[in-house]
Amino acid sequence: MRAANVAPTSDTSLDASGIGGHPRGLTTLFLTEFWERFSYYGMRAILILYMVAPAAGGGLEFTTERATYIYGLYTSSVYFTPIVGGWLADKFLGARRAVFWGVVVIALGHFSIALSSIGAWLFFGGMGLIALGTGLLKSNISTMVGALYSDDDRRRDGGFSIFYMGINLGSFSAPIVCGFLAQSDSFRGFLSGMGLAPESSWHWGFGAAGVGMVFGLIQ
Secondary structure (H helix, E strand, C coil): CCCCCCCCCCCHHHCCCCHHHCCHHHHHHHHHHHHHHHHHHHHHHHHHHHHHCCHHHCCCCCCHHHHHHHHHHHHHHHHHHHHHHHHHHHHHHCHHHHHHHHHHHHHHHHHHHHCCCCCHHHHHHHHHHHHHHHHHHHCCHHHHHHCCCCCCCCCHHHHHHHHHHHHHHHHHHHHHHHHHHHHCHHHHHHHHHCCCCHHHHHHHHHHHHHHHHHHHHHC
């Protein structure tokens, strides 16, 4: 992930090489947040469905009660861990490193779940990694957006509006893409035609969010 400036200087207000005449760092942070929201809402779209699906269909065959309990624990942890992530950034890492490592950990979490056919520990460990990575990223990335602008830069409000558009676009597109990969008959037919098990489509859905986070890391 290309470093965005995290401390305002007299020069940041002159940088207009990014989206809509905003600082270049806004483009990086916009795309990073897009893929983080894609990651989170992609997971949410298929997580319970995967857990309750029969084993013959590639699922874990959990009861609805167990699946919803795990889902609730996962989603609540994503909103709790930013408290820890913000503290780590303030005391040790700084915002830039916290966001970088947050992206890395989230991607590792998705790939762990994508490979969870090897063992259930990868599934639960992957969800833990995603929660930890989100805690590092969510509590610091907005701070980095604000730091791109000087206090008197009139573009600041517009910059945050663009940044939040990344959130909305990622949240909107994730269920469509991940849901298609996980449950579409046409994609399962494609996997069969490639000599792959069609029931592995769930793992392609989980993996897509991880690929997105890699894009967020390298762009």
